[in-house]
Amino acid sequence: MHRRSFLFGTSTLLISQLLVGCNASQQPKLLVQVLKGSIPGRIVNEFQDELEKELSQKAQLKFSPVSQLRDLFKKLQSYQKPKTAGKESEGFDISRIFGKSEPNKVDLVTLGDYWLQDAIEKKLIQPLSSEKLENWDKLSPQWQDLVKRDVEGLQSQQGQIWAAPYRWGSTVIVYRKDKFKKLGWEPQDWSDLWREELKGRISLLNQSREVIGLILKKLGQSYNTDDLQKVPNLEQEAQTLNKQVKFYNSSSYLEPLILGDTWLAVGWSNDVAPILARYPRLSVAVPQSGTALWADLWVQPNVENKEDKENKLQEDLSNKWIDFCWKPEIGKQIALLTKANSPISDVKESDVSEQLKKILSINSQVFDKSEFLLPLSKPVTEQYESFFKEMKKG
Numbered sequence: 001m002h003r004r005s006f007l008f009g010t011s012t013l014l015i016s017q018l019l020v021g022c023n024a025s026q027q028p029k030l031l032v033q034v035l036k037g038s039i040p041g042r043i044v045n046e047f048q049d050e051l052e053k054e055l056s057q058k059a060q061l062k063f064s065p066v067s068q069l070r071d072l073f074k075k076l077q078s079y080q081k082p083k084t085a086g087k088e089s090e091g092f093d094i095s096r097i098f099g100k101s102e103p104n105k106v107d108l109v110t111l112g113d114y115w116l117q118d119a120i121e122k123k124l125i126q127p128l129s130s131e132k133l134e135n136w137d138k139l140s141p142q143w144q145d146l147v148k149r150d151v152e153g154l155q156s157q158q159g160q161i162w163a164a165p166y167r168w169g170s171t172v173i174v175y176r177k178d179k180f181k182k183l184g185w186e187p188q189d190w191s192d193l194w195r196e197e198l199k200g201r202i203s204l205l206n207q208s209r210e211v212i213g214l215i216l217k218k219l220g221q222s223y224n225t226d227d228l229q230k231v232p233n234l235e236q237e238a239q240t241l242n243k244q245v246k247f248y249n250s251s252s253y254l255e256p257l258i259l260g261d262t263w264l265a266v267g268w269s270n271d272v273a274p275i276l277a278r279y280p281r282l283s284v285a286v287p288q289s290g291t292a293l294w295a296d297l298w299v300q301p302n303v304e305n306k307e308d309k310e311n312k313l314q315e316d317l318s319n320k321w322i323d324f325c326w327k328p329e330i331g332k333q334i335a336l337l338t339k340a341n342s343p344i345s346d347v348k349e350s351d352v353s354e355q356l357k358k359i360l361s362i363n364s365q366v367f368d369k370s371e372f373l374l375p376l377s378k379p380v381t382e383q384y385e386s387f388f389k390e391m392k393k394g
Contacts, residue, residue, distance in 0.1 A: 029060040030317040033075060035110040036065035038167060038296050040337040047324050051317075059317060069112040069296075076109060076124040079303045106301050107318045111163060113146060113295040117153030117375040120162055126302040127160035132319045135326035135344070136161070143343045146295065146372060154375055163297035166325040167340040169269035170370060171210060171292040172359065173285045174254070179263040187264060189288045190218040194237075199244050201263040203256060206248040208388035209373045210292060214266065215241060217289050223371045226380050228387055238391040248392065257282065268294065269359050273339035276355035284358050290369030295343070298322055335360065 044063055051059045066072050111119060119125045130136045136144070147163040150156040173187050180186050183197055193202060193214075204211050213223035215237050228234055246262055247253075253265045254272070258279055272284055300318060324330055331342035336351060339360070347360040376384070 027058055027060050028055070028317055029062070029105070030108075030321060031062045031064075031106050032108045032321070033064050033066055033072060033106060033110065035069060035072060035296055036067050038110060038334075038338055038340070039063065040334065042337070043325075043330060043333060046330070047321060050324065051320070066110075069110070069115070072110055073112075073115045073119070075106075076111070076119060076299075076301055077122070079106070079301050080122075080124065106303070108298045108321065109301055111297050111299045113163075113165075113297060113372060116147070116149065116163055116297065116299075119299060120149055120151065120153035123302055125162060125299040127162050128164060128300065128319075128322070130161055132316070133161075133164070133323055133326075135323045138326055138328075138344055139165075140343075147297065163299045164322045164325070165295045165297050165343045166322075166331070167334055167338060168293060168295040168343055169273075169340050169359075170286060170294070170362075171205075171214070171266060172269050172272055173264060173287060174257065174267055174272045174282055175264040175285070176257065176260065176281055177283045178281050179260070186283070187285050189285075190214045191289075193244060193264070193266075194218075194240060198264060200246050202244050202246060203253045203262045203265045204245050204248050205253070205266055205268075206250045208384040210266070211241075211248070211391070212238070212384055212388060213292055213373070214287070217287070217291070220289075223292055224374045224376065226376060228383055234387075238387070239394070242391050242394055270294075270338075270340055273356060273359050277353065280355075283355075286358055286362065286366055288366060290366060290371065293370050293372045295372070296340075298325070 044061060048059070048061055066075070111125075143165050144161075145155060145157070146165060147161055148156060148159040149162050150159045153162075173192075175187055177186070179201075187193070192198075209223065212228070212234075215234065216223060216225050216231065219231060219233065219237065221231055225231060247256075253262075253267055254275060256262045257265045258275075269284075272282075276282055276284065298318075298321075325334065326344045328345040331344035332347065332351075334340070335342040335345065335347050339356060341347065341360060341362065349357050349361045352360050
């Protein structure tokens with residue numbers, strides 16, 4: 001699964017950040033590979049200033065942006081494999097920015113929560129220590145539970161902390177206000193997708209967990225249901241919904257909506273939020289019965305044969321950065337500037353434009369009904385894929 005950065009205008013967002021002072025070889029260093037558009041440049045500058053005051057010296061902060069979460073996961077995998085001489089590694093290559101390959105010095109990487117189980121199971125990352133994270137206790141139990149996993153990557157109260165969430169979003173309904181004005185109503189919940197007047201006017205994500213999940217939610221079930229055969233009327237509901245759908249796509253679903261080829265689309269909030277101001281005909285709804293949630297996380301690569309850190313200060317920089325992102329005022333800035341949500345700081349309606357209120361000012365009751373797409377066993381995952389494939393056949 002992937003979420004792309006569909007951003008129009010990223011002048012306030014991080015494109016590349018390299019802050020180096022004098023005597024660079026003796027400075028503590030932090031190298032981060034970050035999802036493009038998920039950390040504002042000004043936040044890195046504020047962290048640099050705070051470190052300089054605290055340490056009485058500059059630190060080298062190298063933030064390299066990567067466009068896709070899938071590519072960041074591939075980078076984690078590449079750290080476990082020695083490079084073949086004379087061949088370039090697949091995907092994003094840090095040497096293109098810094099002049100030489102430094103895979104053993106990457107301290108933190110952005111990872112989507114969807115890949116967390118795989119990263120743990122394949123030993124691509126190492127656990128974090130709550131004792132070294134001063135702001136860990138500021139996170140609500142829901143966020144702590146998301147990243148506490150056993151060695152198989154499954155949620156466990158006794159598990160270790162494998163990641164640090166720094167922003168999140170949800171699956172939303174985005175629609176053409178002008179089209180619905182003629183209908184005399186606006187969508188509010190998943191059940192609206194089944195209304196007769198929307199036949200052939202809808203696009204859905206091409207993802208089994210998302211599509212089957214919203215059907216399950218309509219039926220009062222969980223996104224993480226572990227046996228689809230036990231859900232009454234699921235097949236009938238799926239067949240009816242499929243007749244409403246014009247196409248399934250996880251990347252190019254907004255353009256047809258803008259052009260009017262579709263009237264409603266189901267998509268990810270980080271795709272939708274940046275375009276709302278530019279296209280005032282579009283509006284958004286977070287389904288009242290609850291929706292799917294996603295989170296961007298900081299993880300520490302589990303690099304084999306990793307070089308010893310120069311000193312303890314350098315080792316602590318990763319934890320300092322995570323703690324910095326968990327400061328309420330910083331979390332709020334990340335949320336507002338990247339048009340996402342913060343796990344540490346609520347966004348008030350007065351803080352955002354009218355178009356973004358429905359996405360960023362989340363109703364607590366709706367949030368409580370929403371769910372992360374948690375790992376399912378291989379047989380159950382295959383059941384979802386098979387069901388989705390048959391559903392699309394019609």
